[in-house]
Amino acid sequence: MVLEATMICIDNSEWMRNGDYAPSRFQAQADAVNLICGAKTQSNPENTVGVMTMAGKGVRVLVTPTSDLGKILACMHGLEVGAEANLAAAIQVAQLALKHRQNKRQQQRIIAFIGSPVKYDKKVLETIGKKLKKNNVALDIVDFGESDDEKPEKLEALIAAVNSSDSSHIVHVPPGDNALSDVLLSTPIFTGEEGGSGFAASAAAAAATGASGFEFGVDPNVDPELALALRLSMEEERARQEAIAKKAAEDTSNTENKDHASSSNNDSVMAEAEPATNAATDDKKEQPKDDDDLLQQALAMSMEGGASGSATVADADMAEAGAVDPDLALALQMSVQDASMSSDSDMSKVFEDRSFVTSILNSLPGVDPNDPSVKDLLASLHGQGEQEKKEDKSDKPEDEKK
């Protein structure tokens, strides 16, 4: 939520015609710019963003810093590609544009997309960086496209010169399947220093946290089927884990904080499912797959995740699993009771059964079950220890034999 005025420097030099980023470098760049503008204006309504070109017809400011997203999107339209990028001049012009921002309270930031080779020396870049730092301007660099030997080093040196307390960042994006905008979503350029911007978090399906406002990190509005699939697999996994926990049970004590325990359980399983779902979301954007395939994939991934997750559950206190479900707790208690009972002698178990004892007494001649003394004896039998019960039992069969 930092109040910021940002100038985005676009590289529209000849090198942007290349197609190693789909569909072309320039298009990928334009998409990324649109996303950044959206993110900045959403994170703080008073933020302003401006756009300028580094090449083409020359270093020109297309839009002075404004919070009107429409203006920004409109100016991106119809940009031509050509000529060489002039980085030094562009940064100076950006600095000037920021200096004349309307709201002086805003922090100054420049975001430069550098896709063409950098022809300046490291020294020159460091001087530029120092000047930016002196004027309290932060700089973010997106290094993509052309990469000769020295370009990453030079740009790193520039960032090092500008950087004061980690406000400036550099991102190197190699060409590949992932769109430029997708790669940028997870970087500090989007998330900012505070690590929070609702737009970025929801769009990136936060692999790290596992939940950022939405359950499972996926917006049900954006992708209801995926959200449903995740929820189903979650429940299935939970049921499976409870069954495993029951089998591995030893302890019964119900501990407090059952909610915390069960939620941490969920998080560990979800964290494993997240990277899978994140990849699934990305894939979906690029090449629309069959919905069934995705569901299968999500389920399979969560199962695999669950397998490693169950090990941790088994280690966890059985009480946690039991506490979730009161019926389960009861079942566990009974099973433990049975276990404890089985350690006693079989004889005492027999004597627990009142009806059995009564039937034996009935069969004995001269013993009236209704006799108070007999009743006392019965009562004492249940309260006595092992040995006495054993003795009585040994007496009775002898009597019966007689």
Place this chain on the structure above:
Amino acid sequence: MAAANTEAAAAAPPTAAPAAPVQVPRGQVDLVDFIDWTGVECLNQDSSHSIVNALKQIFRDDEGLYLASDSDEQLLIYIPFMQVVKLHSALFKGPEEEGPKTVKLFSNKEHMGFSNVNDYPPSDTLELSSNHLAENKPVQLKYVKFQNVRSLTIFIEGNQSESDVTKIHKIALYGTTVDTTNMKDLKKIEEH
């Protein structure tokens, strides 16, 4: 009267102990209470040695805390006041070598940058010597230029030994307030 006092004191040999109490000029107050802290800015400061160390009440008297410059030796300090003040004198305290030398003061110029600092003539320019820095005695300013000050910009152009880092232990401003309405005193009239 006050002017004569401070000039005489400045001409006299410097006092021995650096811990000697500051002689506030007669009839003037320390304007630190009138500084609007939310608007104080300092360009090119080292983030671990910030402007607060030099300006704020307790920090500035601590010898261990100082304001230091970052990329080069220049500093640009912007101080807005909560009400209009008249500036009489200023006190700078710093180490002998890295303390400020040439100081330019601009009155009521908002949000200057290093690029336009030479575009305007300063309201006053001070050439500080190492004596000034050690003495703990305020330096008199051109009073007539500072009659109606809402904000002050201090541009420190260089330091005593031309080193890359400028260090300042203390900046204190002395003057008087112009009587304006203190909003806190404004009370609603009781209606019968």
